[in-house]
Amino acid sequence: MTASDRVLLVREGTFVSLGSDGAITGSAGASPDGLFLRDARHLSRWELTVDGTAPAVLAGASEGPRATCVLTPAGTRDEPPAYTVFREQAVDAGVFTERLRIVSNRPEAMTARLALWVDADFADQFELRSDHRTYPKPDAARTVEMTPQGIEFDYRRGDWHSRTSVAATPAPDASTAGSDGTARRLVWSVELAAHGQAEVNLRVEAHPCGAAPRPLPAASADPVPELADAEGDLLRACTQGLADLDLLRIQATGPDGEPVSMPAAGIPWFLTLFGRDSLLTSYFALPYRPRTAAGTLAALAATQGTEYDAFRGEQPGRIVHEVRHGELAHFRQVPYGRYYGSVDATPLFLVLLHAHAEATADRALAVRLERHARAAVEWMFTDGGLDEHGYLVYEPDPNGLVNQNWKDSAGAICHIDGTQAKGPVAVCEAQGYAYDALVRTASLARTTWHDPAYAQRLETAAAALRTRFHRDFWMAEQGFPALALDGDGRQVDALASDAGHLLWSGILDQDRAEQVGRRLLRPDFFTGWAIRTLAADQAPYHPLSYHRGSCWPHDNALVALGLARHGLTKELTTLARGLVEAAAHHGYRLPEVMAGYDRSELPEPVPYPHSCSPQAWAAATPLALLTALREGS
Structure with a gap:
């Protein structure tokens, strides 16, 4: 992701950097993406697939209080996409939210399979600058725990403790682990009536080590x-x-x-x-x-x-x-x-x-x-x-x-x-x-x-x-x-x-x-x-x-x-x-x-x-x- 591709949402000392498709890929260097609070990245992957593939961008997100983009699975002129996905994302003090709305374009009922890859690497911003420096982290450990509504990522090193929680409504139908042992794929089978629609709402909360995020005066x-x-x-x-x-x-x-x-x-x-x-x-x-x-x-x-x-x-x-x-x-x-x-x-x-x-x-x-x-x-x-x-x-x-x-x-x-x-x-x-x-x-x-x-x-x-x-x-x-x-x-x-x-x-x-x-x-x-x-x-x-x-x-x-x-x-x-x-x-x-x-x-x-x-x-x-x-x- 380059700076020109980046969409920034900022509020109350918290910011999220996204691609125009609403995704976070874990990039570093000149233009890192992710959810950031108190110099740490609390969300390093947030990638959506629909029926097994990444949907194409029909209308990219733009900056503002909220970012909304429009995505579609593959289609042609003679066989247009079966449905359209609307992603509405926002940030607040220590919180990132997303409303995923999938709308059927067909006159018959169907099932769509949504999947979201999620990870939190808790990288310090100084580690993301690509300045050829490395920082040893003895005894650091990341763990992942599935919860009834989603997932919780936990990071500990000595007296340092940070967490990121992800909650979904409705809860995911299933989850699978990535090859690195920390990323998780959350999966929903979404039933769509003829020309109907359905929603998945997600809430990510960053819990940094130290002071909790506090709302600013207006x-x-x-x-x-x-x-x-x-x-x-x-x-x-x-x-x-x-x-x-x-x-x-x-x-x-x-x-x-x-x-x-x-x-x-x-x-x-x-x-x-x-x-x-x-x-x-x-x-x-x-x-x-x-x-x-x-x-x-x-x-x-x-x-x-x-x-x-x-x-x-x-x-x-x-x-x-x-x-x-x-x-x-x-x-x-x-x-x-x-x-x-x-x-x-x-x-x-x-x-x-x-x-x-x-x-x-x-x-x-x-x-x-x-x-x-x-x-x-x-x-x-x-x-x-x-x-x-x-x-x-x-x-x-x-x-x-x-x-x-x-x-x-x-x-x-x-x-x-x-x-x-x-x-x-x-x-x-x-x-x-x-x-x-x-x-x-x-x-x-x-x-x-x-x-x-x-x-x-x-x-x-x-x-x-x-x-x-x-x-x-x-x-x-x-x-x-x-x-x-x-x-x-x-x-x-x-x-x-x-x-x-x-x-x-x-x-x-x-x-x-x-x-x-x-x-x-x-x-x-x-x-x-x-x-x-x-x-x-x-x-x-x-x-x-x-x-x-x-x-x-x-x-x-x-x-x-x-x-x-x-x-x-x-x-x-x-x-x-x-x-x-x-x-x-x-x-x-x-x-x-x-x-x-x-x-x-x-x-x-x-x-x-x-x-x-x-x-x-x-x-x-x-x-x-x-x-x-x-x-x-």
């Missing part, structure tokens, strides 16, 4: 967003983006144990809390969904680092990068149960906290999270590197990520010849975020926490950081900032889109901001749809590289906000038009990432083959564009 609890001045394709993209953000909501816990909802990062790999992704998504949505930001800030405050754990990268005050609930995280075979390998989530937490207070004119959350904010600031000065290095820095993590900024793939932070920068690495956009965080937190200290001495300390530090940045990062010959400084203080000289974030954060002066903004709209950067992550005339550029030539909508959204901040209206209009037109080609749902091919080469954007969709910060990008166009007009 999305309608959020204020109705004001989109009055959006129109045409931008309005459609904003509307789709808001709908996708509702789909991606998950429940988390705030610092006092209270339930909160927040946006997960994306599907299929990231339906969980991600610090950087959730923070930027919430910032983009802030003028339209302020409660999203409040939930994100509370959840991240609750998971803020409190101790040193080198395996997970935890440090006091550091904001979490990623939270996982799967088996491999539980047994610390991967560090991502709570993984802190992010250089930028901590300053972005401070940026969003101040922005929320300003946007809502409500200081209660900033007061409540004051100690978390102060701890985040202290991390920036200490373990983050501001005191020792003058900049926020990171070292490659042997347990996790080589790069710990948003371009977190290996090799993404590179010199113009393509060689990876060696640490401790100071990426340019993180310095902009740090500057903005210091300025904004100083404002909170003066106006909300009533601590002018602390405010003065942060303002002084911000001004000094800005001065250093202009001195050390600016490449005069190129008229552009370096992507990073390496561990020896040398400029990492690839021309990269990260520079556009500096316009948003305000660390550049007006003259240099204008130079950068205009440079990013030149043809080697701008494809006509979006700005590439690397300019196309450099050695490491590749249009299908994850971070060395592709185009990321959220990256472009930050550029757009920066263009608006510095009055670059012409460039903003050009960029916004390209992104909105790209959204229109994707059914108004921007993907996580697009290939970097120029618009002159093909009439529509080229997909990136491993892109998540829906994906939170891409879903929120049209909202950021609307904000930028308002501010830039």
